Amino acid sequence: MAGAAVEELVKKAGGCAVIDGGFATQLEALGADINDPLWSAACLITKPHLIKEVHMQYLEAGADVIISSSYQATIPGFLARGLLMEEAEGLLRTSVQLALEARDEFWKSALRKSKPVYNRALVAASVGSYGAYLADGSEYSGSYGDDITVEKLKDFHRRRLQVLASARPDLVAFEAIPNKMEAQALVELLEEEDIQVPSWICFSSVDGKHLCSGESFEDCLQIINASEKVAIVGVNCTPPQFVEGIIRDFKKQTQKAIAVYPNSGEVWDGRAKRWLPVECFGRKSFDVMAKRWQEAGASLIGGCCRTTPSTIRAVSKALKGRTGHY
Numbered sequence: 001m002a003g004a005a006v007e008e009l010v011k012k013a014g015g016c017a018v019i020d021g022g023f024a025t026q027l028e029a030l031g032a033d034i035n036d037p038l039w040s041a042a043c044l045i046t047k048p049h050l051i052k053e054v055h056m057q058y059l060e061a062g063a064d065v066i067i068s069s070s071y072q073a074t075i076p077g078f079l080a081r082g083l084l085m086e087e088a089e090g091l092l093r094t095s096v097q098l099a100l101e102a103r104d105e106f107w108k109s110a111l112r113k114s115k116p117v118y119n120r121a122l123v124a125a126s127v128g129s130y131g132a133y134l135a136d137g138s139e140y141s142g143s144y145g146d147d148i149t150v151e152k153l154k155d156f157h158r159r160r161l162q163v164l165a166s167a168r169p170d171l172v173a174f175e176a177i178p179n180k181m182e183a184q185a186l187v188e189l190l191e192e193e194d195i196q197v198p199s200w201i202c203f204s205s206v207d208g209k210h211l212c213s214g215e216s217f218e219d220c221l222q223i224i225n226a227s228e229k230v231a232i233v234g235v236n237c238t239p240p241q242f243v244e245g246i247i248r249d250f251k252k253q254t255q256k257a258i259a260v261y262p263n264s265g266e267v268w269d270g271r272a273k274r275w276l277p278v279e280c281f282g283r284k285s286f287d288v289m290a291k292r293w294q295e296a297g298a299s300l301i302g303g304c305c306r307t308t309p310s311t312i313r314a315v316s317k318a319l320k321g322r323t324g325h326y
């Protein structure tokens, strides 16, 4: 049954599993240069050891699910960098392997064994939207232009999805999907390719009421509800102040498990390529909010851009109700 591992993990975690925090954010904090068309995925070529280090830090912080470094890793992106097809596919597999290795190493570590709070984490293979690949701001507007079709989107996603699924992650995580057409394409593709790894589809929103494109969540949830391949739906990289309302909305419209991992509340200026320094929420209130998201019915909770291992440590403590030092 799709998602049995997820159900088990959520149960073991006490009703709410902890997802990791911003991957690219922490990679940058460790000194990686992610100002690149491949964004964090550039490190698959240049600094794979840092990728593993970020995964380790989130595991130590208490993450029950870690998300791979493949968000902006695409075959056309790697080919444009001068790599061969074989190498591009190899890097996609590497992104999953690095996360699996980190998970397995952490599970064997003395630190993990010394604290009952840790669960054996699941690895989710990240798949960013077509807009993330375009890197032209459409990731947050959902406007892919008049020429785009469901078929074109499926063709964009097809090979990467096949390769990532073949690397045996526990989950596939479609992240920050900004419009309905892409949700439709992903659901169709999961069926067509008969992907056996359970998926989650998370949307992004800038107003808390709609997808980034302005389309309704309701229409997208109907599409997703019809698919057995999708175990989890939710939102990510969305301002945290909208999340509680979104969960309550989703609860009325789907039976699937709900995942939320908002950003810190700062705003990404796609044109200037920087985070606007909006003083919004401290880490303390992020974990206070996380508790409310749990009460509202989310089953998986973490953070996205601009959240860090210390955010996740605080979230894990708040949700799992343990006070042990870790």
Ligand SMILES: [Zn+2]
Residues within 6 Å of the ligand: 022, 236, 237, 263, 304, 305
């Ligand atoms: Zn994000």
